[in-house]
Every structure is written in structure tokens, then in C-alpha cells.
Amino acid sequence: MTVTAITAERTPARRLPSLAWALGACHLVARGGSFVQPMLVLYLTQEHRMTPAAAGAVVAAVGIGDFGSQLLGGWLGNRIGRRRTMLLGFLGTAIALAALGSAGAAPGIWAAAAGYGVAAGLFRPAGSAAVADLPPEQRVRAYSLLYWAANLGYAVAATVSGVLASRGYGLLFWLNAVAMLAAALIVVAAVPETRSTAQRSSRRLLPALSADRLMITMTLIHVGCFTLLMQAFATLPLLMTGRQFSSATYGAVLALNGFAIIVLQPLAVAALANRDRGTVLATAMLLVGLGGGLAAMAQSISGYAIAVLLLSLGQIGLAVQFGATFAALAPPDLRSGYLGVASSAWSLGAVLGPMIGTALLEESGRMELGAVAFAAGVLLFVAQQAVAGRLRARQADQSTEKGTQR
Incomplete structure (x- = not known):
């Protein structure tokens, strides 16, 4: 019996085990200490005198590395264990940050940025797999805690990084890097290995997938959803400044996103944890489409604020059921790999969304962008609802198998 199984037997379904709190602490420390990414473009353009296009290429390298890290992290989580993969990610991120901060020439900066993206993303699939190893009735709340902690950490980093940058980018x-080492220490002290001997398999991920x-269908639907979500946030500053609103006003409107997630997500977990997963995800995708469409067509601050709140509600709905849904889809011996593929849907959306959204805005205009966002939200809602029955059937089959095994 694994440490997780022992803990789960002593933990009521509505209480989170210590593993979930430890992983949440890792998210909070790692994201709360992520001071470099919010200031990366300014660092490159001001310290290294890079052009905006060159700085954008470096940021893209981080994104490409992050996409690859989801697949790599999932594979490593199955092969060497969740705990070792997390430690490798945090320690590797600290090394990559030191390399990025000391690199002088453009090729070295680009390589260090890609390495940073690869290392920084390893924790997500490994941590998700560790949560997936918990009993199903605890997963929704545990995944929601991780997402909430990550957003709280991001709010701290976004606020503090600007103050720190005024005293020098090297800091x-x-x-x-120190924050990454602190997160690694939390793993050493409080995160046990959750992969049991029974989960170790010689099966290969790709044939199973x-x-x-x-x-495959669920992953493609979520690539579309995250692309829609990320294009909305990528085009929002362009849409608002195009209406002659200041960058300060944009910042204030955007702050509603983090505030809404931090305040409303715990309430959403209580309300949605036991709802049908397919319906929750479909509704969340529809809200993302409505928010993205309204953002493109809004003309007032209140319109943009409502759009951001709709996007935030969509994010919250996705966060409540995303991890638990894909954990239920995954075979026990391939959980880490499956969740790595699921996480890569977010990373791919983060690459495609800004590209597609900004290109559509430039070529066709805000009204066409809004219409496409609305239509995409409706199509994603229909697609997710179409597979909701198959999700319920898969979940019922796995519950039956577990009951038979007991």
C-alpha cells in the first residue's frame, strides 16, 4: 500500500490530504517567486537592447519549451516517478534562470529561455499525476487548490516584480531561482512518491493514446478552448488601447481576473464539484466564447469588465473539472503521461491563441474577431456536450473496475 493510499483511508472525502496542501504550497512558492517572466520583455529590450520582435522570439522560445515540457514531464512521471520529476523541474529551473540572467549573446539567451521553459513546466504534469493518484472523490478539490494557489502566486509575482525590477533586473x-530551490525543499520535506508498484508498466504511452x-477528442476540444481563451487575453490590451483607454485602465480591468479567481473559485468548488463534468466544462467553454466576443465588441470600461468576468468564470469552471476529468480518463499506469498530454493542450493554446487572435484583429477587425469568438464558444459547447455521455460511461466503467478489484 502506498503512502497516498494510507493517507486517503484516514482522510474524509471533503478534507484534503497533506499531499494536496504540500503541492499547493509548491505552486504558491514557485508561482509567487516567478519574477522573471512578467518582466522578461522589458529586461530584453532595456538591458540587451533587443528589438520587440527579437524579444518576442525569446518569449516564444519559453512557450515552445513549456509545450515540450508537458510531454516530457508526463513521460518522466511514469518512468522515474512524480517526486523525482518535480525535483528535476525545480532544480533545473533554478539553473536555467541563472543561465538566462548571465547570458549575453542572443543565441545563448534563446537557448537558456527554451531550457527555462522546459524545466519550469515539468512540475505541472507530475503534480497533476500525484493528485490523480488520490481517491476520485478528493481530486476535484485538490486540483482546484493547486489552480487557486498558482493564481494567488501569480498575483504576488506580478505585483512584486515591477518593484524589484526598479532596483535592477539581476535581482x-x-x-x-531561490524560490525554485524553496519549492524543491517542500517536495523533499512533504511530498511522498505516489506512484505505486502496480502503476509501473512497460506499456508505451503513444500506442495507448x-x-x-x-x-484524443477531449484534448483537441481543450486545445480549441485554451486557444480561444488565450487569444482573448492577448488581444484585450490592443482592443482597449484602440478605444483610447490607458494602460493603467487596462491593468485595472485585467486585475479583475485574478481577483475573481481568488475569491470565487473556492465557492465554485463547493457548487460544482459534484456536477456532471461534461456539462460544467461545456458551460465554461461557452462563457469563454461569450467573454472573448464581448471583449472584441465592447466600447466602455464596464463592457470590458463584464467580458473579463465572463472569461474568469469560464476559467474557474475549467479549473474545477479539468484535472479530475483527465485523471479519470487515464489508465493508472499511464496517468502522468495522459496528464502531460492534457497540460500540453494549455501550452499549445498559449502559443496559438495570441497568434490567431492578433492576426484576425489586424486583418479583419474587432467585429469579425468578436463574431468568431462567439461562434467558437458555441461550437466548443456543442462538441463538449456531444462527448459528455462517453465521459460518464468511462467514469462508470472505472468505478465498476475499482469495485471489482476491492
Whole structure:
């Protein structure tokens, strides 16, 4: 019996085990200490005198590395364990930050940025797999805690990084590296290995995935959803400044996103944890489409604020059920790999969304962008509802198998 199984037997379903709190602390420390990423473009353009296009290429390298890290982290979590993968990620991120902060030439900066993206993303699939190893009735609340902690940490980093940057960009890199080492210490002290001997398999991930049509369909739907979400946030500053609103006004409106997630997500967990997963996800996707469409067509501060709140509600709905849904889809011996693929949907959306959204805005205009966002939200809602029955059937089959095994 694993440490997780022992803990779960002593933990009521509505109480979170210590593993979830430890992983939440890792998210809070790691994201709260991520001072470099919010200031990366300014660092490159001011310290290294890079052009905006060159700085954008470096940021893209981070994104490409992050996409690859989701697949790599999932594979490593199955092969060497969740705990070792987390430690590798945090320690590797600290090294990559030191390399990025000391790199002088453009090729070295680009390589260090890609390495930073790879290392920084390893924790997500490994941590998600560790939560997936918990009993199903605890997963929704545990995943929601991780997402909430990550957003609280991001709010801290976004607020503090600007103050720190005024005292020198070098300080950002070293403090960020220290935060990664602190997160690694939390793993050492409080995160047990959750992968049991029974979960160790010689099966390969790719053949299993290629035969799992429901997993492929769900991943593609979520790539579309995250692309829609990220294009909305990427085009929002352009839309608002195009209406002659100041950057300060944009910042104030955007702050509603973090505030709404921090305040409303705990309430949403209580309200949505036991709801049908497919319906919750479909409704969340529809809200993302409505928010993105309204953002493109809004003309007032109140219109933009409502759009951001709709986007935030969509994010909250996705966060409540995303991890638990994909954890239920995954075979026990391939959980980490499956969740790595699921996380890569977010990373791919973060790459595609800004590209598609800004190109559509430039070529066709705000009204067409809004219409596409609305239509995409409706299509995603229909697609997710179409597979909701198959999700319920898969969950019922797994529950039956577990009951038989007991």
C-alpha cells in the first residue's frame, strides 16, 4: 500500500490530504517567486537592447519549451516517478534562470529561455499525476487548490516584480531561482512518491493514446478552448488601447481576473464539484466564447469588465473539472503521461491563441474577431456536450473496475 493510499483511508472525502496542501504550497512558492517572466520583455529590450520582435522570439522560445515540457514531464512521471520529476523541474529551473540572467549573446539567451521553459513546466504534469493518484472523490478539490494557489502566486509575482525590477533586473533572476530551490525543499520535506508498484508498466504511452479516441477528442476540444481563451487575453490590451483607454485602465480591468479567481473559485468548488463534468466544462467553454466576443465588441470600461468576468468564470469552471476529468480518463499506469498530454493542450493554446487572435484583429477587425469568438464558444459547447455521455460511461466503467478489484 502506498503512502497516498494510507493517507486517503484516514482522510474524509471533503478534507484534503497533506499531499494536496504540500503541492499547493509548491505552486504558491514557485508561482509567487516567478519574477522573471512578467518582466522578461522589458529586461530584453532595456538591458540587451533587443528589438520587440527579437524579444518576442525569446518569449516564444519559453512557450515552445513549456509545450515540450508537458510531454516530457508526463513521460518522466511514469518512468522515474512524480517526486523525482518535480525535483528535476525545480532544480533545473533554478539553473536555467541563472543561465538566462548571465547570458549575453542572443543565441545563448534563446537557448537558456527554451531550457527555462522546459524545466519550469515539468512540475505541472507530475503534480497533476500525484493528485490523480488520490481517491476520485478528493481530486476535484485538490486540483482546484493547486489552480487557486498558482493564481494567488501569480498575483504576488506580478505585483512584486515591477518593484524589484526598479532596483535592477539581476535581482529578479536570483530571487526567482531561490524560490525554485524553496519549492524543491517542500517536495523533499512533504511530498511522498505516489506512484505505486502496480502503476509501473512497460506499456508505451503513444500506442495507448492513439487507441483512445475519447482522450484524443477531449484534448483537441481543450486545445480549441485554451486557444480561444488565450487569444482573448492577448488581444484585450490592443482592443482597449484602440478605444483610447490607458494602460493603467487596462491593468485595472485585467486585475479583475485574478481577483475573481481568488475569491470565487473556492465557492465554485463547493457548487460544482459534484456536477456532471461534461456539462460544467461545456458551460465554461461557452462563457469563454461569450467573454472573448464581448471583449472584441465592447466600447466602455464596464463592457470590458463584464467580458473579463465572463472569461474568469469560464476559467474557474475549467479549473474545477479539468484535472479530475483527465485523471479519470487515464489508465493508472499511464496517468502522468495522459496528464502531460492534457497540460500540453494549455501550452499549445498559449502559443496559438495570441497568434490567431492578433492576426484576425489586424486583418479583419474587432467585429469579425468578436463574431468568431462567439461562434467558437458555441461550437466548443456543442462538441463538449456531444462527448459528455462517453465521459460518464468511462467514469462508470472505472468505478465498476475499482469495485471489482476491492
